[in-house]
Amino acid sequence: MLNKESITVGQLATGQALDVPVYRYNQGRPGPKVYIQANLHGAEVQGNAVLLALLERLKTLEVYGEVTLVPLSNPMGINQKSGEFTLGRFDPVTGVNWNRQYLGDHIDVEAWLDANPELSGDALTHAFRAHLVEQCETRLVNPWGVSTGQHLCYRLQALAHEHDIVLDLHTGPKSCRHLYCPEILKAQASHLNIPCVLLMPNEFAGALDEACFHPWWQLQQALAKRGHNQAMAVQAYTLELGSQELIDIEAADQDAIGITSFLGNNGVIADAPAPAKMDRYACLLKDYRKLHAPGGAMVEYLAPLGEPLKAGEPLARLLKLEQIGQGQVVETLNLPQDAIPVLHFASAAVHQGTELYKLMTNYYKL
Amino acid sequence: MLNKESITVGQLATGQALDVPVYRYNQGRPGPKVYIQANLHGAEVQGNAVLLALLERLKTLEVYGEVTLVPLSNPMGINQKSGEFTLGRFDPVTGVNWNRQYLGDHIDVEAWLDANPELSGDALTHAFRAHLVEQCETRLVNPWGVSTGQHLCYRLQALAHEHDIVLDLHTGPKSCRHLYCPEILKAQASHLNIPCVLLMPNEFAGALDEACFHPWWQLQQALAKRGHNQAMAVQAYTLELGSQELIDIEAADQDAIGITSFLGNNGVIADAPAPAKMDRYACLLKDYRKLHAPGGAMVEYLAPLGEPLKAGEPLARLLKLEQIGQGQVVETLNLPQDAIPVLHFASAAVHQGTELYKLMTNYYKL
Amino acid sequence: MLNKESITVGQLATGQALDVPVYRYNQGRPGPKVYIQANLHGAEVQGNAVLLALLERLKTLEVYGEVTLVPLSNPMGINQKSGEFTLGRFDPVTGVNWNRQYLGDHIDVEAWLDANPELSGDALTHAFRAHLVEQCETRLVNPWGVSTGQHLCYRLQALAHEHDIVLDLHTGPKSCRHLYCPEILKAQASHLNIPCVLLMPNEFAGALDEACFHPWWQLQQALAKRGHNQAMAVQAYTLELGSQELIDIEAADQDAIGITSFLGNNGVIADAPAPAKMDRYACLLKDYRKLHAPGGAMVEYLAPLGEPLKAGEPLARLLKLEQIGQGQVVETLNLPQDAIPVLHFASAAVHQGTELYKLMTNYYKL
Amino acid sequence: MLNKESITVGQLATGQALDVPVYRYNQGRPGPKVYIQANLHGAEVQGNAVLLALLERLKTLEVYGEVTLVPLSNPMGINQKSGEFTLGRFDPVTGVNWNRQYLGDHIDVEAWLDANPELSGDALTHAFRAHLVEQCETRLVNPWGVSTGQHLCYRLQALAHEHDIVLDLHTGPKSCRHLYCPEILKAQASHLNIPCVLLMPNEFAGALDEACFHPWWQLQQALAKRGHNQAMAVQAYTLELGSQELIDIEAADQDAIGITSFLGNNGVIADAPAPAKMDRYACLLKDYRKLHAPGGAMVEYLAPLGEPLKAGEPLARLLKLEQIGQGQVVETLNLPQDAIPVLHFASAAVHQGTELYKLMTNYYKL
Known part of the structure; x- marks a missing residue:
């Protein structure tokens, strides 16, 4: 019942x-x-512990279908240290974010439907899925080659495309639990125990969830234009389960x-x-805002994560030790709007422009 | 006659x-x-020597107008070492390429023309230029802040926008001289002593040349649609002057x-x-191809740079020392097509997927 | 009363x-x-907050003599990011630990005493201090130059040598408060609110505390051999105040x-x-042991820091996700002896050999 | 005749x-x-090509004994990229130079001889060799573990100790061929085609050559004190074969x-x-001097490598672009003495204190 490949x-x-x-x-x-899948970003190790805990739980439950678990999904990213920490967010050679190298926006769905007029229902789903897998594999044998990150991502994606539900387990830097959820699937968000939900538009920006979800949304739209209503065959989400550089087995089980x-x-x-x-809160992805450091400083982070805060409440204290005796040494950074x-x-030391906080604005209760 | 700011x-x-x-x-x-401008990418230092040599030459020539020289344009990138080399191609925190953070595609030119119906000729040029500068400056004082790279790029861009001709001096890793030239300005390429010319489409992809050139091209198109023919006020190019991590004063003077x-x-x-x-060769940017390493290996680079090569000629030897006695230890990588x-x-050690070579295909003599 | 230089x-x-x-x-x-001094290692920022809090406290107290505060003491180390964290422990070019580049073991104290037979008491102290400062300054103007780290360290050291008490504020990675204290000054350890005390031998291994303390100890020994009892003029300690990458203003005040x-x-x-x-615990530096990771793994750290633990108690869980279904996936690492x-x-991801823990063995209550 | 393990x-x-x-x-x-052995430092790849060329040559010659070839000896160092280059000189976590973690100065040779009074001649050599190997292996199974670098080095060293002649193939950054040779073996230096020879004292400083050679020198000394003259059983050298980040198959064959x-x-x-x-030049290791950058600058390297140069001849030009119009922009750095x-x-961009050049002083012709 458990098979390893x-x-x-x-x-x-x-x-x-690798x-x-x-x-x-x-x-x-x-x-x-x-x-x-877990740990595509090298420092975001907690998803591995979640997979392990999930497997133990599944063994005690009545399971239908099949669950594929892919821990340690990016060996190069995980093994790349720079000092004591894991430099696993981007390819160390090119700087490109490992989670922006999946294949997407490459299928002309209309043309594909035109070329396959005989297909409908499950046969159409099956053929489209095969087409998605084949697109990944074709690129991998391209005589000009693909980049290191594409090699990684296309291999994982070809595997993910064979599935109906795709969950990509990440973490934030220092973070509360949050979910990237396609807008049209937001009803699903209430079935996860995650307080903060970011509703993604139906677009492709390079990540696995988008790469898995978006072509099926395109297919649904194209079919609707042709007068066919067909449910989307695939769902995909990114779950951000806490903070990076941390294994917490108890939290993983939760x-x-x-x-x-x-x-x-x-x-x-059956018996979940x-x-x-x-309380679950949601906002549109465009309302998920970055607050950048207004200057270089040492930072004390103050704001609790995952809770609504009013405009004007303190987010952080910025210390400027070089200003002692001649300027403002401790500056409080307040929230520009409700969020x-x-x-x-x-890190507690930031250059000007560093992403200090990411915040949900214009949020509402789900 | 020389002013420092x-x-x-x-x-x-x-x-x-900074x-x-x-x-x-x-x-x-x-x-x-x-x-x-020179040295936006930290390891690409040679442009600084070119600016110095150019200033000396200008002093002996009859100069009209003003030449603004900006060496050492990215102090953070230049000063960021990792081992003996300069890790200056991307923000070390985020991985984002320093030369992809300029501001572009943000102006609704039609709306701006609609809002300024009284303008034409030099007044229009002047107002549009002021608008471009203001757009940069507005973003720099955004209450949410901008990223570290945007801070750098918007400041440089605000300055560059005040000029009619913009040259951004870069280098390749190990490289012959080459030029990124907007397609519609390709006649200018014959006035530089650079053998390889990449013709860019009129699009914005984040670099300085595009950021400076593209809004003026949009303006020209919009005016043409309204029946006004107006020459573009601004030209912009990226010059790639040899290899990174090298200062060569003699080559700089050339x-x-x-x-x-x-x-x-x-x-x-006047007296240039x-x-x-x-011989000058050109190809479209879409025909400038990357050849990725087919596997991990030690590499001996063989192909001369800047010269036409026939399909099948050797580009590199890949050494796989772990294969001695049991497989192909030295593999020759040949050119897949004329280029x-x-x-x-x-570096001579590459992971699978590394960009081994960039090559001009479908090239022609200018 | 507060002077900035x-x-x-x-x-x-x-x-x-810099x-x-x-x-x-x-x-x-x-x-x-x-x-x-604070923040010689770039990620160890908390000492800056301590200096700030200390200055505020001093203003309310009756102070004799002078307190020199040097925050942000290593600008290159502090500003060197690699990913989100600060790569500030070693010179990024050479790998050499910033806190191992001070000048020491370079003075032939016997010869110096022989050359200065007329000196005793305060005059001797004064002359020896001047000699220490001069040694640093002479090396800084060496025609062959000194390394980047030596430049930093010798400048700081020349300043520190002018003082009678030297405190170097560091932090551990994830750490309880601890103190490096010269063995012969261990009586002083009870006057700091630090639970763990490591007693250093009278040797020089490159750090600031040793560089400041050790020549005075050598002087005292040499004088004793000549029949002169003279108290050591200088004390020096390294205080490790909590964890790196963290500013905590409340803890800083404590x-x-x-x-x-x-x-x-x-x-x-006067009114401290x-x-x-x-409870304060001490052990000899040779009994301060490193426990290295027995294999590559994901790690959940379990042991509380700063408290005595019995042999056999759990320190960490090692997760080996690649072993699911075929080996031990979760291994508990137990304490090899009381510590x-x-x-x-x-970080929660470690290669084989990583320093997982540092532990005091053969400790006793002070 | 070729066996792979x-x-x-x-x-x-x-x-x-690994x-x-x-x-x-x-x-x-x-x-x-x-x-x-080759490529212990990750960027120093050329030794791999030399091993490959040597194996081909050996096949055409009459070989006595056995030659063990160990290419790619440090997989972690070789695979650790930071930007386009290989960050392979030190452990990326700790900063410790990979070639300073071998085991040495740990054997009390006198005590060992006392404990083995019955041994002499080949039996003594054999037993001492076994003792050296065992010392490495014992430390590898230490319950406290060893560091990542020690794990690597002790494994390689245990293997190397089984041999009579040890060659460790390195390269410099940009370098002519040079040799680290134990002083008492300097007659051997004339049998290699390497122009520059650095004569090492009989001391241990952490490198493989020293780790292999030094205990045998200690043994010889101890035996001599006891009135036994016994030739040293082991020779060891470090060969620096050109520049890092370069594979050159033709040079490798030379x-x-x-x-x-x-x-x-x-x-x-037999038929070598x-x-x-x-011309071969030698100097003592203490006369092999580092010249550090007197300030931060862009650098044009001028001096040819591997050739005697007179005091006052130019080594490099330092460019200070920030000084244009107000100071000396191009400064020539001259040789302080014959070398x-x-x-x-x-790299062509250096901080103050960077090791610009290493030079042989007080050299003589071998």
Whole structure:
């Protein structure tokens, strides 16, 4: 019922293959296929602990379909240290964010439908899925090659495309739990135990959730234009489960419980727990604002994360030690408008322009 | 005739201002305003030597208008070492390429023309220029702040917008001289002593040349639609003058001579030397291809740079020392189609997917 | 009563001077000279907040002598980011720990005494101090130059040598408060509010405390051999005040109070608070052990810091996600002998050999 | 005749083993055992090409004994990129130079001889060798663990200790060929085709050559004190074969030829070529001087490498672009005394204190 495979997502200069473990768990019952990936950004390790806790929970539940678990999904990012911390957010050679290199916006859905007029229903879903997988694989054997990050992302994406539900487990730097959720799937957000929900437009900006979700949305739109109503075959989300550089097994189990609730709502688990009763807040992605450091400083972060705060309340204190005796040494940075602080920067020393906080504005209760 | 100023482009965590020197040179005669910036990418130092050589040459020539020289334009990028080399291509915090953070595609030119119906000719040029500068400055005082890279880029851009000709001096990693030239200005490319010319579409992708050039092209198009033919007021180019991590004063002087020829063609220098007689090749930017490493390896680079090469000719040897006795240890990588290799990667050890070479395909002689 | 100066400790590639602010505070009464430096390691920012809090407290107390405060002492280290964190522990070019580049073991004390037979008492102290300062300054003007780190350290050291009491404020990665104290000064440790005390031998290993303390110890020994008993003129300590990458103003004030108690014990403050009643533990530096990761893993740190723990108690859980279904996935790492965990590694992902914990063994209550 | 093994020198956070290939080549004839390692510093890749060329040459020659080739000896260092270059000189977590973590100065040779009074001649050599190997292995299974770098170095060292001749192949940053040679073995230096020779004292400072050579020198000294003259069983050298970040197969073959000459002189090859007729210069290690940058600057390196230069000749030009119009913009740095420049820094942008050049002073012709 638990099967282990691995996929090769790259090769290092020394010739060593970059392999990622892939665990497939099922109980032999038909049902949806679920893909859950963790640790694409190297420092965001907590998702691995969540996968482990989830697997233990699944073994005690009645599972339909299959759950594919992919921990440690970016070996190069995870193993790349710079000082004591993991420099795993971007390719150290190019600087490109590992989570912006998936394949998207590359399919002319109208043309594809025109070329496949005989397809409908499950056959159409099946063929479109195969087309998505094939697009990834074709690019991987391109004679000009693809970049290191594309190699990683296309391999993972080809695997993810075989699934109906895709969850990509990340964390913030110092962060409360939050969810990136496609706008048209926002009803699903109440089935996860995550207080802050960012509603993504139906666009592709390079991330896995978008890469998995967006072509199916395009397909649905194109079919609707042709007078066919067909439900989207695939859902995809990014879950940000706390802070980076931290393994917390107890918190991981709590997050695993939340995921079982969500899977229960989607026909994967028969006896899943109900989602927690809790306040959940949402805002549009365009209202998820970055507050940049107004100057270079040492920073004491003050604002609690995940809770509504009023305009004018203090977010942080900025210390300017070079100003002692001649200027303002401690400056309080206040909230420019009502907002929920979701995450703050990881370090207490910032250059001007550093993303100090990300905050939900124009939010509402779900 | 030489005036020194400085602009502040950021502030470090210790409170230290990031200042960039700005030299303005003129001989008191009216004429175009020229802006030349160097070393935005930290390792690309040679442009500084070119600015110094150019200033010496200008002093011996008959100059019209004013030439603004901005060396050391990115202090944070230049001063950021990682090991012996300069890690200056991207913000070390975010990974974002320093040369992709300029402001662009933000002006609704039609709306601006509608709002300014009384303007035409020089007044229109003057007002549009002021609008471009103001757009940069407004964003710099945004209460939410801007990123570290935007702070740098918007400051430089506000200054560059005051000029008629903008040259941004870069280098490749290991590279022959090449030029990024807007397609509609390709006639100008023959006045620089640069063998390889990449013709950019009229689009904005984040770089300084595009940020300076593209709004004027939009303005010209909008005016043409309204039946007004008006020449573009601004030209902008990126010059890639050799290889990074290298100062070569003799080569810098040669490049300075080429720039004087170009300035001569544009009314800035009365007694400029003629451009060199040399083969110049051009291709469209979409035909400037990256060849990625097919696997991890040690690399011996073989192909000469800046010269046409036939399909099948050797580009590099890939050594796989871990294969001795059991596989192919030395693999020759051949050119997939006729092309001119323009640059290759800086290091001899590459992961799978590394950009080994950039090559001009479908090129032609200018 | 508060005087600001600055010293230049280096120059960046762009020509920018690396300046460090130096604040001298006194109330015009005679007394000892105290030097307190913070943030030599770039990520260890909390000492700056302690200096600020201490200055505020001093203003309310009766101060004898002068207190020199040097925050932000290593601008290059503080400003060197690599990803979101500060890569400030070592020179990014050479890898050499910034706190191992002070000057020491360079004075032949016997020869110096032989050359200065007329000196004794305060005159001897004064001349020896001047000799120490001069040694630093001579090296700074060496025609072969000194390294970047030596430039920084010798400048700071020349200043520190002018003082009678030297405190170097550091932090651990994730750490409880601890103190590096010369063995022969261990009686002083009870006047600071720091639970863990590491007793250093009278040797020089490159750090500031040793560089300041050790020559005076050598002098005392040499004088004793000649039959002169003379108290050591200089004390020096390193205080590790909590964790890196964190500013906590409330905790800083608590640490400032502790420092005033210590200064009170040394004649600098007349009305200082008594040291806190608390358990203080000490061990010899040779008994301060590193526990290295037995393999690569994700790590959940379990052990509380600063408290005695019995052999066999759990320190950490090591997660090996690649082992699911085929090996031990969660391994508990237990304490090999009775010890007090003082600090643990900052990141939750570790390669084999990473310093997971540093622990006091063979400790005793002070 | 060619046998491949591998050794595991560490484990990454993702669980991946760090394996190093080990090739043993012999022709079945008795003779010395030779160990040649390459690429311990990650950017110093050329030694790999030399090993490959040497293996090809050995196949055409009459070989006695066995030659063990260890390319790619530090996978973590080789695979650690930071920007386009390889950050392979030091552990990215700790900053410690990979080539300063070998085991040495740990054996009390007198005590060991006392404990083994029955041994002499080959039996003594054999037992001492076994003791050296065992010392490495014992530390690797220490319950407190060893550091990441020690894990790597002790594994390699245990292997190297089994051999009679140890060559460690490195490169400089930008460098001419040079050799680190134990003073008492300087006669051997004339059998390699390397122009610059640095004569090392009989001390241990952390590098492989010292770690392999020094205990045998200690043994010889101790035996001599007891009235036994016994030749040292082991020789060890570090060869610096050109510049880092470069694979040059033609140059590698030239270096392979030189190594065959050396091996011929030591009974490993019967039909080896004679060493090249060339000028060879030597100096004591204490006379191998570093010239540090007197200020931050852009640098044009001028001095040819590997050739005697007179005091006062130009080494480099320092450009200070921020000084235009107000100070000395181009400063020439001249040689302070007669010397042979051996290597210079890799980057053209330097902070104050950067090691610009390393030079042989007080040199003489071998």
